[in-house]
Amino acid sequence: MTGEEPAGVVVVTGGASGIGRATARRFAADGYAVAVLDRVEASLDADRTEGVTAFVCDVSDRSSVEAVVDRIVATLGTPTVLVNSAGIYRPAPALEITDADFDELFAVNVRGTFLTCQVVARVMAENGGGAIVNVSSVAASESTPENVAYSATKGAVSSLTRGLAVSLAPHGIRVNAVAPGPIATPMGRAATNDPEYERRMLGRVLARRFATPDDVAVAIRFLADAEASYITGHVLPVDGGILANR
Numbered sequence: 001m002t003g004e005e006p007a008g009v010v011v012v013t014g015g016a017s018g019i020g021r022a023t024a025r026r027f028a029a030d031g032y033a034v035a036v037l038d039r040v041e042a043s044l045d046a047d048r049t050e051g052v053t054a055f056v057c058d059v060s061d062r063s064s065v066e067a068v069v070d071r072i073v074a075t076l077g078t079p080t081v082l083v084n085s086a087g088i089y090r091p092a093p094a095l096e097i098t099d100a101d102f103d104e105l106f107a108v109n110v111r112g113t114f115l116t117c118q119v120v121a122r123v124m125a126e127n128g129g130g131a132i133v134n135v136s137s138v139a140a141s142e143s144t145p146e147n148v149a150y151s152a153t154k155g156a157v158s159s160l161t162r163g164l165a166v167s168l169a170p171h172g173i174r175v176n177a178v179a180p181g182p183i184a185t186p187m188g189r190a191a192t193n194d195p196e197y198e199r200r201m202l203g204r205v206l207a208r209r210f211a212t213p214d215d216v217a218v219a220i221r222f223l224a225d226a227e228a229s230y231i232t233g234h235v236l237p238v239d240g241g242i243l244a245n246r
Ligand SMILES: NC(=O)c1ccc[n+]([C@@H]2O[C@H](COP(=O)([O-])OP(=O)(O)OC[C@H]3O[C@@H](n4cnc5c(N)ncnc54)[C@H](O)[C@@H]3O)[C@@H](O)[C@H]2O)c1
Pocket: 013, 014, 015, 016, 017, 018, 019, 020, 037, 038, 039, 040, 043, 057, 058, 059, 060, 084, 085, 086, 087, 088, 108, 112, 135, 136, 137, 138, 179, 180, 181, 182, 183, 184, 185, 186, 187, 188, 189, 191
């Protein structure tokens, strides 16, 4: 797409790895100018995909998010799409999880998602609207013994998605989420390093394989597209059928 006007400006948080990185590459391949936000500077430096610009940002920190969104608007233009893929995983059974891990999970997964939605939606609203896709999880609907706090953050992301869809509709902004099952990303490997858990989960996947980051990026790309203009407030499982096969 060199020399042509970008198809639009897309912001992808957590874009240095996993689902975020696959999503950024998909939008870039479709001719969008993509701003990737991540707190891991080294991984951002390693990604030299054409059409992708990297910004160091901690999504749980309002001043960091506001400063980066100002820079994106000034350098790339006003975003019409926001994808919130930044997230962390801190497994621990209910009797063992620490206050620090509990608070960090909520700071990144919930407040981080909300902050980027709020800050980016303010500029979208001034420019005729846009689309937001959050990344929830099947963990929003069910848990393992170690997922108590993580599952609660993903339940909050699904709930925020519906609430934001209602609140931002008058500003021309659609808000949806995807809810992936286990995926072999750095985070997914941390969650599935128990062979017994992996065997049990795989037994429920109707697709008979775990997802790839691209499987999720396809769904995100669809929900963000103007062709999905009648879909808002929806949480789409991208789980190979896990939730249907309890
Ligand atoms: N991998 C799975 O099995 C799985 C399943 C369901 C949902 N999810 C969700 O998908 C999303 C992406 O996960 P992934 O598997 O690609 O993980 P990942 O670890 O590969 O990528 C997450 C990225 O988010 C970044 N990040 C973390 N905290 C941040 C912060 N405060 N500010 C900015 N960036 C930050 C990390 O540096 C990393 O690059 C997460 O929200 C996760 O909860 C993952």
